Amino acid sequence: MDPVQLQVVCRMLWERRPPGSAEIGLADLEALKSVDRALADYWADEAAKAAAAAGIPERSVRRWVGRQLITSGGLRGQALLEAGATQGLDDRALHSLIEAHLVRAERRRGALWLELAHDRLIEPVLQDNKAWEEENLSALERTADAWERAGRPAGGLLTGGPLAEAELWAAAHAAELSPGEGDFLAACRRERSHGRTRRLAAAAAVLLVLGLVAILFAVRGQHKARREALVHGLVAQARLALQDNLDLAVLLAAEADHLGGTSQTRHALFEALTASPSLTALLRHSRGRVLSLAFHPEGHLLAAALDDGTVQLWDMRGQQTAAAPLRVSGGRLWSVAWSPDGRRLAAAGEQAFLQLWDRATPSLPPRRLALDTDKASDLVGWALAFSPDGRTLAATTSKDEVRRWDVATGAPVGPPLRGPDDWVPALAWSPDGKHLAAASMDKKLYLWEARSGRLLWGDDRERHAEGIYSVAFHPDGRLLASASHDGSVILWNAADGAQQGWPLHLVEGLPRSVSFSRDGRLLAVGGHRGEVALWDLETKRPAGPLLRGPAGDLISLAFAPGGGILATGHGSTIALWSAEPSVPLGRRSRLRPAALALWRRRA
Structure with missing residues (x-):
């Protein structure tokens, strides 16, 4: 046992002995119950004393220690000692906690850092804080x-x-x-x-x-x-x-x-x-609508392009914002994408250029790639996508064409890819990087050979009755999925552009975004009313009921790299869903005032 912990336990035993008694017996030890209880009681006493010494509420002391010196993951944290008050806690309270050997100060790199005296204090402090708040707040x-x-x-x-x-x-x-x-x-x-x-x-x-x-x-x-x-x-x-x-x-x-x-x-x-049993979390912010979502290749970060001209990064481990928003001047952002190695983050919007951040060197300003050689151009970047090898960045512009850049040098790659007669809201690379697909509001899909820029098919195929919002490649590269303003989703043979089966009508509103799961088993379709459908490509049946998220226009969705989580943007809210299908655990039972069912996750 740590000497400080032993000292605390012995002190508690001594203070609790009967008046006039000079001995500590087995009954006294049993009354103490456990080291955890002794440490928790000692913490409770000293927290109250520290609050009284500083003339502040006890909850301020408890919350400061529980949040400044203990991380969200249950580990010891550190706080830099400041004059007068440290992170909002009066120095008199800090001095009392240090004198009680609950907090210690260590000098590192010319500054004093505060931390809990021992890891053994973490659980007693958290448990006692929780009990105290339930009883007193x-x-x-x-x-x-x-x-x-x-x-x-x-x-x-x-x-x-x-x-x-x-x-x-x-x-x-x-x-x-x-x-x-x-x-x-x-x-x-x-x-x-x-x-x-x-x-x-x-x-x-x-x-x-x-x-x-x-x-x-x-x-x-x-x-x-x-x-x-x-x-x-x-x-x-x-x-x-x-x-x-x-x-x-x-x-x-x-x-x-x-x-x-x-x-x-x-x-x-x-x-x-x-x-909504598949809903696992809601990420909220107050700045603008979510227009595009992209997971980092390792899955620990989620990037969201907002219509206020910022990119917000979310830490998926703590489900909280990871840093201050990345800002772009000059209008809303329509698209965001990570490079396959996760080093670069690109964004496109109403700025007549693409923003390219290097995450390996965050102190450097972002690089800009002009959408056109005309410096006075007012082109809009609707969509962008990195090639699978990360060397090429493709983007669509308001000239109804697709342009490409060398990521390393920023130089244009080949002439613009032309063919669409209306704006192009979505792009998708084939998994092998040999082809580039585009969805156009002229009701057609287009497929180019990436190396030569040759249009393979698209200008003579019109299967949707209205413009196409979204396109996605299946992980095996043999299928394409498109979502149209006519309310349908169509699967296509990537080799020749032939339609595969009948159009799918999976959501109640207009489908705005499509994405395949990483294992290729599921197709996710997001509707503009906020609902999400999962289509099982093996059984050719819905993989469960519609996922109904918060109110708000759903424009973008994205699967996490592991495939088990689906992120959807609803106005200013991001919903995280379990992408595993649900099946009944048992037969439906009659419960008043409604019939309810228990569900389990299918592995």
Whole structure:
């Protein structure tokens, strides 16, 4: 055992001995229960002392240690010591924790760094913090904290009954409100003032119920009635949020079940959890619509091109933003792509040039590849794609043509590829890099030989009734899939352009994006209303029910390199789905008030 831990345990044994006793016996050891419990109790005592020494709330000390000195992965972190306050924690509290041997300071490279005294403290601190927060924090404090940690998403705000209850609590505890909780309440009030009519009506109904209940509180003082009213409000809001805010619905239903624990709250929680069983996560931001998605070849990063002219990178391991957005001046971005080796990230949009970032040297400014030799050109880059060997970058322009560049030198490769009579919103390279396919709004697909630039087929084939939005190559290179404004998806023989089978109508709206899974077993089709269909190419049947994500126009989707995760863009939200088909675990059973089924994942 570490000497510091031994010292803590011995100190706890000594302080807990009966008055007048000078001995520690076996019964004292058994009463201590475990080293974890001793360390947790010691942490609880010292956290309270540190808060008192600095005159700050105890939650500030607990959250600072739990988030600054412990990483999201459960490892020790470090914080650079600063004058007066370090990362927001008063030096008096820090001094108290250091004196208690819970935190230590080490000098490295001329600076003092703070860290937990030992790895053995991590689990006791986390467990005691969790128990303390459940016992001491109000629903407002917990919800505001979750909102802050999620990056302040608009979907994480309270409305209706929960907001009214939060305001009542805040009025009674004004001196205890933190700046973050004040910001949270202000954001909730702004959302209530500027929200949609439906939400305002729902909020008004909940507030009316809570107002009537508040009168009942004043007359009868019944705590039970107040609690039940809050639970009913949470359940009502959870069901309203099911339509376009699944993560908020789960949080509201979980809080209702925590407070009420009735069959009604359990059913609401079950409804929220099973509303979209394949949905694994929602990534939210507040800047602009997602117009293009691309996974890093190793799968740990997801790039999203936004219509505010930025590229946002997401860390898939922590499901959070990986860095500040990459900015491009001059309009929205329509397409983003990674090079096969993952070193370069390219983006195209309304800037008359392509942006090319070298991820190996992030300190260097991005390289620009002009869409045209005319310096005054106002060309738009609709789509781009790296060749499989990473040497060539192809992009479509508003001149209805495809241009290519040598990635290493930035020099154009050959003359523009021509043929389409309308704009070209999508490109796809064959897996062997020998061919380049393009989807055009002139209702045709085009296929060129990459080396010679010769058009192989496309100008004489028109099978879609409307323009084509998206095109994708099957991993074996023998099939192409296209999605059209006419509502259909067509599979093509890549060798001769012959249509394979009947057109597929897989989504309720217009198909906007298609992509094959890495193993070639599934074809994903995204519809403009936000739904996603998975088509099993082996059985030629849907691989499950439609995946219904958040409200918002779905323009892009992408499979992760491992194939098990599918990312889809819905307005300003990215949904992550399990791409494994679901099958019933058992026969459907009759449960009131609805028939429900359990599902398991097929390996």
